[in-house]
Amino acid sequence: MQAQRTLKSSIRTTGIGLHSGKKVELILTPAPADTGIIFVRSDLAGSPSVKATPTNVGDAVLNTTLINSDGVKVSTIEHLMSALAGMGVDNLFVSLTAEEVPIMDGSASPFLYLIQSAGIEEQNSYKKFIKIKRKIEVRKGDIYAFLEPSDGFKVAFEIDFQHPAVIDTQQVMEVDLSQESYSSTIARARTFGFMKDVEMMRSKNLGLGGNLGNAVVLDDYRVLNDNLRYDDEFVTHKILDAVGDLYTLGHGIMGRFYGYKSGHAVNNLLVRQVLREQDAWELVSAETQKEPPISYQTALVFN
16 A cells, blocks of 8 residues: 655754745644645644645745645745655655744755654555546746656656756766656755856845855856756756645646746646636556556665
């Protein structure tokens, strides 16, 4: 049986927000079956919360931001959501002392470490999966993303950055997460940005906490960091982001995602379209599946 998962114990860490530059404490706390991923703003009166769902995404400029009905925000959730998807964590309370999830090293790897350190608790309820029955697609100009039927969970991405350092890397990639390990193929890829965009970002109060320790930075010709973690780290990080954005649906996917130059905004348009086209998919229980659609890593407890 593929059971729903939460953590065995609570665990905490501190860091800074990539865009806000603010120090923030993050606490991951076990949640009951069928809760989903709930973000809690412990710094605000009454500790208001917002659930990770496609319709609660209220901003998707350079990050994925949740906004509840009272206007309470939690931003830059995508790397943590990606780690939770990769580890198969269905139910969790995520408490924050500021509006932004800490960026850590710019990848999902530190969040995997937290999950592994806390340990995984299997719950007495079956996982459910969104099984894609026909193609669902969204487009915005020449940018597009779609989900189509497939065994397991496959994620493909194509980027098109006309930059000397990016052109020299692989710009098309596909990962079959029913066969390959999320932690070894995706998790360590860091977010990236271009020096030429820094002034624009700062004028919008974005990227205030960015540095070479939590992002891959490129000038007009080269990567300013000492080295890349993967030869194809740029497209790999776009896959990491897509996995996190797709997980706002609240369930793993049985199907194939393809994104062409897609970012958080188009990814969110796609998951919203999934909710609209309810005849294009069905919710299936792990109890009825002969083969696991997604291969989840078993968490290890670090002493």
